[in-house]
Each structure stands twice: as C-alpha cells, then as structure tokens.
Amino acid sequence: MNYKTPCYVIHEKELDDNFIKLTNALQKHWNNYIIGYSYKTNALPWIIKHFNDLGCYAETVSEDEYNLAKLIGVSKDKIVYNGPIKTKDTFIEAVNNNCIVNIDSEREIEWLDEVDIPMRSVGIRVNFNIEKMCKGQSQCPEDGGRFGFCYENGELGKTIDILLSKKVRISGLHLHTSSKSRGLDIYRAIAEVACRIQKEYSLELDYVDVGGGFFGGLPTKPQFDEYISLMESILIKCFDKQKTKLIVEPGMAVIGAPVSYITTVIDVKDTEFNRFVITDGTRTSIDPLMTKKAYFHRLKINGERYVHPKQVVCGYTCMEHDRLFEELEGPTLQMGDQIIYDKVGAYTMSLTPLFIKYFPDVYVENNGKYDLVRKAWEPEQYVQLSKY
Ligand SMILES: Cc1ncc(COP(=O)(O)O)c(C=O)c1O
Known part of the structure; x- marks a missing residue:
C-alpha cells in the first residue's frame, strides 16, 4: 500500500477520459467554445493547474479565487470572473485584461466608469424564472434565484440600456442556473432564454455562457453530448457558431466522479x-x-x-x-x-x-x-x- 488513510485519491485517467467526452461533445456540436473550470467546486492546486493544462479557463467568483488563478500561472486573460462579490480592483483589472467578466450587481456598472480602455466589454448575468419553465426542478421554487439582473421585471432591460449609454459593449449573457435535477430541461430553458433575450434586445454576442450544473461521469445520467446537442438545436436559431462562443463552466461534472x-x-x-x-x-x-x-x-x-x-x-x-x-x-x-x-470530488475538499x-x-x-x-x-x- 503506498498511501496512508484517511486520504482523497484523484484518479487521473478517469478524470481525463471524462474530460475528453466533454471536449468531444463541444467540438461536435459547437466548435467555438470555452470551458471555464469552476474553482468553487474544488480548487485544490493540483486540480486547478491540471484543468489549466487541459486548456480550461479559470471560472472564479471572488477576489481570492481570481488571485489564486493568477498565482498558479493562469494567463491573465484566461479567467472568467463571475458573482456578486468581486472587488473593485480585481474587477477593473479583469476588464482591462480582457477577461470574461459577467456583471452581477449595480456597483460593477459604476466601477466600469473607472476602466480606461478604448472598448470596455462585459457580459451580464441573467436572472430568469426557471421554475416556470422547468416545474419542480429549480432550487428556489417559491421565490426564485438571487443572482443576476431580472429579465421578467425589466431590470435586465434597464441594465442593457445603461451599459449601452455608457458605450460599454455587451459581450455575453451568463445564464448559470443551479438546479435540483441537473436535467436536460434546464439547458433547454437556458438556451431558449438566451435566444429570447438576444432577439428582444438585438444583441450581437461574443458568447453565451450557460454555466455549470451538469452531470458528468455517471452512466445513468444525461451525457455531455445530450446537453450540448440539445443546446445547439436551440442556439443555432439565433446565434452564428463562428461569431458566438459557447461557454460552459463545469465543476461537479468534471471533478465529482474521479x-x-x-x-x-x-x-x-x-x-x-x-x-x-x-x-x-x-x-x-x-x-x-x-x-x-x-x-x-x-x-x-x-x-x-x-x-x-x-x-x-x-x-x-x-x-x-x-x-x-x-x-x-x-x-x-x-x-x-x-x-x-x-x-x-465536488464540494467536499472545498467545504x-x-x-x-x-x-x-x-x-x-x-x-x-x-x-x-x-x-x-x-x-x-x-x-x-x-x-x-
Ligand atoms: C456561476 C457558476 N458556474 C459554475 C458552477 C459550477 O456548478 P457545478 O459544480 O454544479 O457544475 C456554479 C456552481 O454553483 C456557479 O455558481
């Protein structure tokens, strides 16, 4: 025996084989994509470096995670910066460095005034009524999710107007939705909402970021190919694969099973x-x-x-x-x-x-x-x- 207990063991081949299934699905259905590995799911240094070596961006949601990505050697523009608790300095730095920054709060809109580059670009985290579209599958069926700018009550529209008036480019929509089911319906809903918003506001997007929340590595659950081909069939009606990237932010699906x-x-x-x-x-x-x-x-x-x-x-x-x-x-x-x-592997070491x-x-x-x-x-x- 060449380990002592208690210990965690990462099975590298299983991890890599499962990851290849994800990249195969993306190549087959939307060969213009970014995989942002979700740091919060498990940010063990070996793991985040390994996903960086596999070509992933770092999906981060705090100053600490953002700086951790830089510490382990992630290129300064290969960071996805999400969530409501970014700090002003790292937010400004990330926008300056052309990171994928998805705004989640009003203060970030104000911080954009202090970004001094010719073309400021951000994505917007969208808050939408997932329960209405996928009954019984959402995490907050009674009173809805708390992240992003609400589509239904007009807050998203207001945010789009403010950004345009500030001459900020809206580069993407971020639609991550944690669900109870991790089911295919969730991703159908996400793709449909992305299309609806694109049409309603005539957006020309560099990316649609559908977030994480997938199953992965479990034979009895939906496979990467099913998720991505379903989203392709919807997104293709409103987006050009050459122009608009598909961003996924898997955590559980790539580090849970191995x-x-x-x-x-x-x-x-x-x-x-x-x-x-x-x-x-x-x-x-x-x-x-x-x-x-x-x-x-x-x-x-x-x-x-x-x-x-x-x-x-x-x-x-x-x-x-x-x-x-x-x-x-x-x-x-x-x-x-x-x-x-x-x-x-998911939400264990990190918690x-x-x-x-x-x-x-x-x-x-x-x-x-x-x-x-x-x-x-x-x-x-x-x-x-x-x-x-
Ligand atoms: C914005 C965002 N992206 C990605 C993830 C990763 O989700 P999962 O580990 O379920 O794939 C989460 C999880 O909460 C998230 O909030």
Whole structure:
C-alpha cells in the first residue's frame, strides 16, 4: 500500500477520459467554445493547474479565487470572473485584461466608469424564472434565484440600456442556473432564454455562457453530448457558431466522479443497541453540508467473514451524527479493513471544515501509482498567519 488513510485519491485517467467526452461533445456540436473550470467546486492546486493544462479557463467568483488563478500561472486573460462579490480592483483589472467578466450587481456598472480602455466589454448575468419553465426542478421554487439582473421585471432591460449609454459593449449573457435535477430541461430553458433575450434586445454576442450544473461521469445520467446537442438545436436559431462562443463552466461534472476518499476501520464496539464500526475518516469530508442521503461506497477486506446483521459505520469526529451508513447483512468488519467512498470530488475538499483534524492527504493515482499532491495539514499549517 503506498498511501496512508484517511486520504482523497484523484484518479487521473478517469478524470481525463471524462474530460475528453466533454471536449468531444463541444467540438461536435459547437466548435467555438470555452470551458471555464469552476474553482468553487474544488480548487485544490493540483486540480486547478491540471484543468489549466487541459486548456480550461479559470471560472472564479471572488477576489481570492481570481488571485489564486493568477498565482498558479493562469494567463491573465484566461479567467472568467463571475458573482456578486468581486472587488473593485480585481474587477477593473479583469476588464482591462480582457477577461470574461459577467456583471452581477449595480456597483460593477459604476466601477466600469473607472476602466480606461478604448472598448470596455462585459457580459451580464441573467436572472430568469426557471421554475416556470422547468416545474419542480429549480432550487428556489417559491421565490426564485438571487443572482443576476431580472429579465421578467425589466431590470435586465434597464441594465442593457445603461451599459449601452455608457458605450460599454455587451459581450455575453451568463445564464448559470443551479438546479435540483441537473436535467436536460434546464439547458433547454437556458438556451431558449438566451435566444429570447438576444432577439428582444438585438444583441450581437461574443458568447453565451450557460454555466455549470451538469452531470458528468455517471452512466445513468444525461451525457455531455445530450446537453450540448440539445443546446445547439436551440442556439443555432439565433446565434452564428463562428461569431458566438459557447461557454460552459463545469465543476461537479468534471471533478465529482474521479475522486475517492479512503478510510480505515480503527475500532469496532458493541453497545446495547448497535455495533459501531469506527473509521479514521469522517462524513464532513464527503458530505460537509450533511445533505446527502447515501454515499457510493465499497469495502476492501481480506479473507472470509461471518455475515453481521447490522453495523453502523462512523467517522472520527465527536459528533453523534458522524455516522456514514448502516451495513445490513454485510461482512463483519474488523480493524484494518478499508471503506472507500467514490465520486466525492465536488464540494467536499472545498467545504471540509478544519474540525478536530485538519485537511487530509490528497494523492493522484495513475496506473496504480500514488503521488502525494497535498500533504495533510498539521498544526504548523493551522497556525500560519495567526498571532499567539
Ligand atoms: C456561476 C457558476 N458556474 C459554475 C458552477 C459550477 O456548478 P457545478 O459544480 O454544479 O457544475 C456554479 C456552481 O454553483 C456557479 O455558481
């Protein structure tokens, strides 16, 4: 064994094979595209550098993410800058550097007055009623999403007018919509709204940015080819493939599936009610928001075992609800057995709290070889930049 647990493992070949499926779909259906890798989904330095090497732009939504992209060597114009909490300095710098900047708030419109280049260009994040178009699939069915300028109440139209009056070029529309379903309907709606807005305001766009929120790497879910060909069939009615780029901002779809989390059983104890199997991993490392109902998991054990009626597999923290799953009628687990959780690359490392233990090791696995790409944090890293 050439790794120690607990650890995350990035399966490089699986990552690259899945990424090729995305680029193939884009080449086939809209061969004028940009892939902006969503930093918030998992900004481990090895991962963001790897996506940069694969030709992705950095999709960033804060000053820290924007500066992180520059720190790891992303070219100054290969950054997509989104979200409502950009800072003024980085916003102005990004517009100056010809980054893809999608405005999300009124203050950004004011900041444009301080950008001193002949042609200022920005995209606009659109807020639209996705629930009306895809019943039951949106994240906020009752009161709608909170990002971007609202199409239905005229705020988007006002913003377009203000930008035009300031002689700012509207280079794109940004329509990212997180959904419960990640379904094809969502992307049909996004493409239809892009067309509707293009026609209504006679926009000549350099890009339509449909955001992230796709499934990827899961055979039972929609495939990249289906998403992109569906959007092609709609966008083609209003946009010229040569002139208008399709921007996608995948996170989950490209880093969710190829990452595993490996844990080891460190203790087994019986109580009046249960057999508890304690591991050196924690639920907070694979489900930090504690929202998932089940985890993709498998056991790695040696030798024959008696079947046990019920074992409750737990994490190392002192929280009672750090219980990962119940193994019913499964092999009796013992110290040293491994429990591996798969498809845990998205919104895990980026959200894991520094609770009780610090960040674990991360390896990249290639052909059965493990390369340590982030050493676990120890107290030395925890106290850095602190006064005590
Ligand atoms: C603007 C934007 N782009 C891309 C993404 C990535 O989404 P996912 O990781 O679901 O693909 C998000 C996620 O919230 C987002 O807000």
